[in-house]
Amino acid sequence: MxxxxxxxxxxxxxxxxxxxxxxxxxxxxxxxxxxxxxxxxxxxxxxxxxxxxxxxxxxxxxxxxxxxxxxxxxxxxxxxxxxxxxxxxxxxxxxxxxxxxxxxxxxxxxxxxxxxxxxxGLDDIAAVFAEMWERVGPGRTVGCLWNDGPQGQSLRHPRHGFAPVAAAHGHTLIDPGGYREPAACFERHVRRFKEAGAEVVTSAATVEDLALFQRQAREAGLRPRLITCSRWLTFPRENAATDGLSNTRVATLVYWTPxxxxxxxxxxxxxxxxxxxxxxxxxxxxxxxxxxxxxxxxxxxxxxxxxxxxxxxxxxxxxxxxxxxxxxxxxxxxxxxxxxxxxxLPLAGGQWRPGRGRRHELALVTTSRLPRLSPDAELTVGLPGP
Structure with a gap:
């Protein structure tokens, strides 16, 4: 360990x-x-x-x-x-x-x-994320913020990855290519997402890299209505007030809760x-x-x-x-x-919401793959852009 x-x-x-x-x-x-x-x-x-x-x-x-x-x-x-x-x-x-x-x-x-x-599986993550994207609307254009390491390679895999399953749900994926962790700049990704009219962004980034993307996106006038992110965003956000994502609508996968x-x-x-x-x-x-x-x-x-x-x-x-x-x-x-x-193991979908103090709390918003659980909140998405 x-x-x-x-x-x-x-x-x-x-x-x-x-x-x-x-x-x-x-x-x-x-x-x-x-x-x-x-x-x-x-x-x-x-x-x-x-x-x-x-x-x-x-x-x-x-x-x-x-x-x-x-x-x-x-x-x-x-x-x-x-x-x-x-x-x-x-x-x-x-x-x-x-x-x-x-x-x-x-x-x-x-x-x-x-x-x-x-x-x-990556297919399970794609299915849960696609279900949440569809709350924004059917057939979304989704920007892919994926690194150039093993995560990005597996997400892009043409047969066993995330991308083919997400596309099969009717969504258009915009992948400008991988970035190296830790990221220094996301201008290329922001520009490409903005040109494509992406209202949703999906990622497997670290909290720090996702916060950098969000900051640069706002400066460029790109305001995604929803961000779905696996990996580190499944962990408790103990410093949510200062992690750069406090006002971001971030959804993630859920594989275990109390x-x-x-x-x-x-x-x-x-x-x-x-x-x-x-x-x-x-x-x-x-x-x-x-x-x-x-x-x-x-x-x-x-x-x-x-x-x-x-x-x-x-x-x-x-x-x-x-x-x-x-x-x-x-x-x-x-x-x-x-x-x-x-x-x-079955997956559900969750979203981080402001909680007590500086922490955010993880709310269950989609549980169709785990029917013994019921959602405890509605997925919150941003308003359409101009």
Whole structure:
């Protein structure tokens, strides 16, 4: 997990989940046999080389039988690839599955042997975002603010990406090309969006880059009626009054909230109780990755408990492949995913609204893909431009 570096916020939920469940995972019982369980962790330092070293250390120093991870766009694949090379079962989450598969140099028809992943797809994000764009009006012209890194490449993929699904919903995508992070200037994007009459902008930018775009767009007279943004905008906006987006209508994807009607498979804890425990313990707002992070540990425990031999790595990998487990993040089913080694989580749509103090709160605005949840607010969009 990333405990230091730019992705450290992503490591916090997994560290919390491991600490919370450690006392429940001291042993695994299979019939009359009792196996001791030991948890160990290493810091990826938010870098691919650090992630590979972390896996090597866990194998060399801890003799691990299984790795779980939740990391960034470059670091998570580095962990998974290292586990594949070293023949270690690996379970990961919070990363679109198409980017997880194609970004590692393979195709859905050629599954991995050791590595498993549960999340959602770029097609799922596109469908949720398109549903929100249609609140602005049918057949929108949408400006694409995508970087030149792995996120942008996967979003643009002609077969497995975000773009073809969004276009299939009847929307016209305007993509001026990628930008390098951190961004220095968005004048080219602003000019192209303005020429095309884009009323909606979609992105996977950092908060800082999106704020820079919004500032330059306003200076040029471009005022999008709605911005949809995944990735960092799924995290709590603790400094919303000063992050440069306080007056921006930003919508994002929602994959977990305290309202989700799911329970922990190990102790029955509800999503609401877990979020409250996190806030009391850390003093920070609950983050969306908390649910999947907790589910990582639940699934790992389940795989050990159901493996033919919990000390045997091939047996653990086989147990992961046949896992179908209700978790605090929802049902994780590796027996019927879109491709081998992949399980899906449902997505909803949310929008950041002013809350108490400097914080913004995430309201659910579209839940058609998760009918057990109901929206708690209407999507707010800006007025048409002149």
């Amino acid at each position: 990333p405990r230091t570096g730019r992705l450290a916020r992503l490591g916090q939920p997994l560290a919390f989940a491991l600490e919370r469940l450690a006392t429940r995972l001291t042993h695994i019982t299979q019939g009359t046999r009792r196996h001791r369980v030991r948890l160990a962790w290493r810091d990826s330092r938010s870098e691919p080389d650090g992630a590979r070293r972390a896996v090597a250390e866990l194998v060399r120093d801890e003799d691990v039988r299984m790795v779980v991870t939740m990391d960034g766009t470059r670091t998570l694949p580095a962990v998974a690839d290292a586990c594949e090379v070293l023949s270690i079962p690996c379970l990961s989450t919070v990363f679109p599955w198409q980017a997880y598969v194609s970004g590692r140099g393979t195709e859905p028809a050629r599954p991995f042997r050791w590595t498993y992943h549960f999340a959602w 309202r989700h009607p799911f329970h922990c498979s190990l102790d029955g804890t509800t999503a609401s109780a877990l979020a409250g425990d996190y806030q009391r313990t850390t003093g920070r707002p609950w983050p969306q990755p908390l649910g999947p992070a907790h589910a990582l540990v639940e699934i790992a425990a389940h795989a050990l408990a159901t493996a033919a031999d919990p000390t045997d790595r091939p047996a653990i990998a086989a147990a992961l492949g046949r896992t179908r487990l209700p978790t605090i993040a929802g049902l994780v089913d590796f027996t019927c995913g879109p491709t081998p080694n992949i399980a899906l």
